């Protein structure tokens with residue numbers, strides 16, 4: 001099925017959502033964003049994303065509203081062919097401080113949204129899930145059939161519960177729904193509190209880089225253009241209930257990540273070691289074979305190249321006063 005038509009992207013003012021909207025507009029889709037410009041990080045970054053989308057020259061509109069507000073959601077779903085649900089409170093550590101808020105937005109909000117399209121089974125739905133559902137899984141790489149019953153943060157629990165809500169909704173109402181487990185996404189316009197952005201800011205400002213643990217923890221980092229390709233492929237092939245890992249399919253140790261950012265900036269990083277953080281997992285590593293065979297998904301941007309592209313964007317954004 002074509003990925004064009006009218007598509008609602010919740011959280012479309014955010015990092016991943018902004019890139020997804022850009023790609024949808026580029027291929028001629030009509031795009032509507034529902035986003036409340038949540039103050040989790042500086043909303044001026046989200047306003048800049050929206051301004052870029054408005055200037056992209058396609059059929060774009062956005063509604064400032066909360067996914068928990070039935071009136072805003074009813075307006076947002078009018079006439080849509082597909083729903084890409086990315087709005088959420090993201091971030092593991094703040095979820096430990098404010099679990100009820102995460103539950104409210106990520107679960108109550110998701111259910112409200114689904115309920116408004118209950119009578120319209122033709123609406124295809126994608127749900128932005130997370131590699132965090134695998135918790136401390138020791139078997140690598142992580143496969144979609146691995147156990148996900150032991151999340152280690154409230155954020156991860158809400159993402160796993162969101163997948164279950166989606167599955168139940170599919171069972172009861174028949175919509176085609178695909179859940180996508182994103183593995184640490186980075187690239188231009190990345191959220192400022194995420195590691196690559198935070199480390200780049202620290203090194204560029206001559207400040208020490210806070211390194212939690214001994215630097216041996218590892219992550220599967222995924223460049224945002226690869227995630228976008230996976231999202232569009234999942235939208236085009238959305239049929240029944242599906243669940244896919246979307247990752248970079250390679251791992252990078254924390255200390256190597258810091259070194260690579262330093263190299264891209266041309267500055268030797270100074271490291272400040274801090275204890276391991278509750279809620280953090282020791283490793284993530286995606287088995288993407290299912291997405292590869294069923295969606296034609298292949299991650300293309302290796303970490304060193306992705307970091308160079310991020311640093312290029314960061315320098316420019318900093319010069320324009322968009323980021324610190």
Ligand SMILES: NC(=O)c1ccc[n+]([C@@H]2O[C@H](COP(=O)([O-])OP(=O)(O)OC[C@H]3O[C@@H](n4cnc5c(N)ncnc54)[C@H](O)[C@@H]3O)[C@@H](O)[C@H]2O)c1
Pocket residue numbers: 010011012013014015016017034035036037038039040046065066067068085086087088089090091105109128129130131181182183184185186191
């Ligand atoms: N970035 C990653 O590495 C990553 C990894 C796994 C999963 N995810 C998931 O992908 C999605 C997008 O993540 P992101 O990194 O772009 O985060 P982001 O914070 O940049 O984007 C989320 C957007 O949702 C909006 N939002 C939050 N609460 C809302 C509400 N109540 N109503 C309406 N809008 C609301 C925010 O304003 C924001 O623009 C999230 O669901 C996140 O959990 C991200």
